[in-house]
Amino acid sequence: MIKNDHVAGALDIGSNTLKMLVVEKTVDGLREVGQRTSETRISAGISQNNPALKEESMARAIAVIGELYRDMMVYHPDKVRMVATSAVRDASNRDVFCKRVLKETGCPVDVISGEEEAQLIGCGVLTDPALKDQREILVFDMGGGSVECIYIKDRKIQFAESLPLGGVRLLEHHVADPSQPLKDTEIQAVVDSVARHVSRIPLQLEDPDKALVVGAGGTWITTRAMLAHRDGKTLEASSPYLELKDLESVFSEAASYTLEQRLQMPKLPRNRADVFPVTLLALMELGKWAGVTHFYNCFHSLRWGVASSLLENTRES
Structure with a gap:
């Protein structure tokens, strides 16, 4: 039986893909409990002088994020983190996007820096x-x-x-x-x-x-x-x-x-x-x-690093 204080959920709002992962911390490391990926691009237009997320892309992504978040919460993770990367990071309307995601899910979005993204990917690979x-x-x-x-x-x-x-x-x-x-x-x-x-x-x-x-x-x-x-x-x-x-x-x-x-x-x-x-x-x-x-x-990347960081100070089940 899963002990929820050893379970973490991560949702990665990538520029081209949306990914959800739930893991359990065990004596042997992290064990995948559930995962889902959606090929949903939100990054169209990010190379413009004033990059902004397009309304159609935002609406489509927010609907999928809501589905992924609800799927994730079925596992009752004790700790959850939702992160957004390059496309959202560079968008002039990122605050609007994040507020809409919060309204859809009740979960805040952490728009992480490129440096933190790279660090978390490294942590994920190490799992x-x-x-x-x-x-x-x-x-x-x-x-x-x-x-x-x-x-x-x-x-x-x-x-x-x-x-x-x-x-x-x-x-x-x-x-x-x-x-x-x-x-x-x-x-x-x-x-x-x-x-x-x-x-x-x-x-x-x-x-x-x-x-x-x-x-x-x-x-x-x-x-x-x-x-x-x-x-x-x-x-x-x-x-x-x-x-x-x-x-x-x-x-x-x-x-x-x-x-x-x-x-x-x-x-x-x-x-x-x-x-x-x-x-x-x-x-x-x-x-x-x-x-x-x-x-x-390697399949272990950003979302694994996010989940790992959430559980790094908990004891194994």
Whole structure:
């Protein structure tokens, strides 16, 4: 029987996805009790000079947030936190959005900084049992508005950076017509943008051969699912390890297609079809910058970090 003082709920209002998680703290770590994800984009227009959430996007997101919150409360968590990230953080009308969410759910929204977001993602990654013996970890978490880069050594976060390289932001900045194949000039613009932003990050892997690069977020999951489908496997049956050459293969195909053609690609969600090529390209460039050719796909990210932080001072059940 679950003891509610050991149960926490986290709701992540991301730029491209809304996610709910409920976990229980046990002697073996955190155990997932319930979770749900909705591919609901609220970040359209975040690259404008005066970024604001559009009414249609807000209304759609608030309705889904209400559903996720009610689903979460079915588990009667003792501690709950709802966080919003890049799209809401940068929006001029974020206060209006947060008030409407509060009215819908009765729960306040914490609009977290990029630095806190990156720190919480790092904490979330550390809850993955598969990584408990990994000494050196570099995390890339791709969102709609930002990419979080976190370096972990000996299970301690050494640095956590939030970069404005999210997929929707890159799409709006550098792609003139998302319905068409990517042009060489657009590809180069994304590559240059990544290079410019990572140039200020003090990365020096202690042991590049043994360090593990962890990929979190929907782009990694989508790519893994697409590769698994090629091999006749389900996502669950596929290896969590991805090779750079395989990412390049998926990118080359997706980037050469029109949006209509991408919509026919197996395992590519409809609401990611426009943004997918630029997000995958950005992640490939981050891998090249780090000097790595293989990645580990991790499902433990921001919402796991939020839940973990809520329970860090409680005793195990």
